[in-house]
Amino acid sequence: MIVSIIGTGLIGGSFAIALKENGMADKIIGVESNKEHAAQALSLGLVDEITGWEEAVSQSDLVILAIPVNAVEELLPSILNKVDQQVIMDVGSIKNGILAAVSSHPKRSRFVATHPMWGTEYSGPGAAVQGAFIGKATVICDQERSDKDAVAIVEELYRRLGMHLVYMTAAEHDVHVAYISHISHITSFALANTVLEKEREEDAIFELASAGFESTVRLAKSNAAMWVPILMQNRENVLDVLNEHLSQLRKFKACLEKENYDYLQELIENANKIKRILK
């Protein structure tokens, strides 16, 4: 199978490694607007060649869109205009905008909307890693709007990557990711800004940064070009969660202000219940 990967960064590059390794792709064509990244993707052996997207789409059996969600929204209708029997899939973190953009496109059914639940705070082809997706979940959205053969190819791909499949509507997906991904990024960004704001006064602070701090703040290294469009497109769900989070934080504040340590204990013990979800 000839596979095109549009966007050869962290996610696209990690797909390239996996698809070569498991033999699913006989040839991988990269499409990459950033010249440095294009050269890097070639030199790292992630892709066999770099071409423009039109040539890539015409030559491929499967096209994977691994670019920021706003770019997917822009490019996807043009790609579908050129599609015959190829399968097109995306890996974007948010689905409503992308699906709205192609909802009434005559080739909509060649597109499969997916979201593999894996990522790191790094970006670019150099951030691509081997074995990235193993054991994680991947979401397939609104699969009844896609042709069965297209869904089957995408399912086979994810299974070979070692992922387990979860099916939901785009609307459900977008609510869930607001909780389990987007709010984590916002708290991490805000935590970094909190500490950086005070660093002006307190320089020594950074000598002490422990593993706990690194863990809560590491997502703050995530790429703005990727995250602004995600938060923009999931604005309403994210605001809903952010308001809930602010209200939860204000409970901690009230406990300390009023020296209500029994309630503080209760809040922490309630938070401990997260153990039943995380190992």
Add this chain to the structure above:
Amino acid sequence: MIVSIIGTGLIGGSFAIALKENGMADKIIGVESNKEHAAQALSLGLVDEITGWEEAVSQSDLVILAIPVNAVEELLPSILNKVDQQVIMDVGSIKNGILAAVSSHPKRSRFVATHPMWGTEYSGPGAAVQGAFIGKATVICDQERSDKDAVAIVEELYRRLGMHLVYMTAAEHDVHVAYISHISHITSFALANTVLEKEREEDAIFELASAGFESTVRLAKSNAAMWVPILMQNRENVLDVLNEHLSQLRKFKACLEKENYDYLQELIENANKIKRILK
């Protein structure tokens, strides 16, 4: 050297492993009020025997207090009453209360106040790990209030554990830990409560939890018995940081509400500067 470890949990137990391994302790006496933990500490070989604290102090050259900070504050004056030339050290996450409690004690100078910057979200003897402290920083507070020989023994201990030493006043320490540890715990507790609050409506959410979510929320598993006293004793500094954090989060909220994505980009790019501190 005979060492007593009062509190044979995560930190005390990890000390025990390290001190036996590097040969600093010929014998380790454990003091543990939780009977299950006492039995576990013995069966895991963390300590050679379990006794009451008075007997332990009288037999030891060095006593390490590894119990919650409120318990240290309570017990330390009584321990110093029994001290001749022994060295007493604590490993508590907050210093003002502990030091105030013994400030005018005639044996104050046998006590060295320390805080090794290592921990995990787990607790109890079973959570103790080998090589816990290697490469991390440890803080020694107000060392001019301690006898030189006592400080020298504690310094030697931490160096043999592979830690680098940082010296500061208790007041400085308490401000710094509010930034690099306490606020991370509060955001993590609040994030867990945010998600758990909504789980009632949204059950499937947990199938999708990714590494990013786990990373920001893992501190929410931390023990309430340890954290309520810490937050209580560092109340003013924590409130100061929490207010700053709330104001940083409200900036993200305002960006989304007003759809000001240029400013959102700016906030995220500012947060990215945390890269210069974290690898």
